[in-house]
Amino acid sequence: MKKRNFFLEIYDEFVYCITWPKWGDLQVTTIVVSFFSIFLSLFLYGVDVFFIFFIKKLFSLK
Template sequence: MKKNNFFLEVYDEFFHCITWPKWEDLQGTTIMVSFFSIFLSIFLYGVDVFFIFLIKRLFSL
């Protein structure tokens, strides 16, 4: 296979065969991912604080 043919096929696949998401869908999923990332980070912070408290209580006897 020639390099020119390969790059032409890649270009054709990229611009004509791929279905890109609509702008509204992209915004919605970005907001959802951001919300769950913030929620998960707060939740894991709370779990971390709880285990630090528990370990300090167990080893301070």
């Protein structure tokens, strides 16, 4: 009986107590997060390429 009570309380919490975002807000937030994820990955790729180039030049001095 305790498990049933537990799951009923979880259901009540999800349905009646949580404020879910509106569909438009969810779409805008998803686009913003996707944009910054792509931007950050490209930025970090650029920094990585720069440091690889720099380290190769530093250690290839003759």
